Amino acid sequence: MSKSIHDMGWDELVLGAAVHSFKEEIDYNPSQVLPENRDYAETNSKYKYVGDWRVFKPVWNTDLCIHCQFCWLYCPDTSILSREKKMIGFDYDHCKGCGICQEVCPTNPKSIIMFTEQTEEEEALNQWPEKKGSK
Ligand code: SF4
Ligand code: SF4
Incomplete structure (x- = not known):
């Protein structure tokens, strides 16, 4: 079974891999929402x-x-x-x-x-x- 992107180290990502900043299901424009109220994806550096x-x-x-x-x-x-x-x-x-x-x-x-x-x-x-x- 392939690993989830969330469980991968930076050196395991393949060329062209997309690391999302926000949860894919968001239905708003992030630039119009205050940073603390945005739905960040787990892959976002906000949590690092x-x-x-x-x-x-x-x-x-x-x-x-x-x-x-x-x-x-x-x-x-x-x-x-x-x-x-x-x-x-x-x-x-x-x-x-x-x-x-x-x-x-x-x-x-x-x-x-x-x-x-x-x-x-x-x-x-x-x-x-x-x-x-x-x-
Ligand atoms: S700290 Fe300096 S560069 Fe930043 S907003 Fe104030 S005056 Fe401008
Ligand atoms: S030192 Fe560099 S990274 Fe830190 S606030 Fe200033 S410009 Fe940004």
């Missing part, structure tokens, strides 16, 4: 914790953020959480610590800065740099 790969983590300074959504747009892991076009934080279960969100953040100083994984948020906020070019 991959945050332990991270060496550096992004920290967000809410006082500086202008909610431009650049970080949300460019994050390759959909790990910037946003509601009503306002950033609300990170999905640390899936963020890989690539630093792209820091790169694209346009504020001065940046509203997102990468710190070592072990740094506490309060400690990170206390080390935040001053505005560049100001006297």
Whole structure:
């Protein structure tokens, strides 16, 4: 008997195999339903914790953020959480610590800065740099 796709390891999948993001019976447009209310398939990475790969983590300074959504747009892991076009934080279960969100953040100083994984948020906020070019 052949194995279900749910029981396979990544190296057992054949070329062209489809790994569904959502349950096949959904009858709505996922892009119009909030992420927490979608019917994810078991094969969706939502159920996998991959945050332990991270060496550096992004920290967000809410006082500086202008909610431009650049970080949300460019994050390759959909790990910037946003509601009503306002950033609300990170999905640390899936963020890989690539630093792209820091790169694209346009504020001065940046509203997102990468710190070592072990740094506490309060400690990170206390080390935040001053505005560049100001006297
Ligand atoms: S560090 Fe990379 S993966 Fe994590 S939130 Fe920023 S852009 Fe996304
Ligand atoms: S890129 Fe920077 S300013 Fe824009 S929403 Fe993200 S944290 Fe806020």
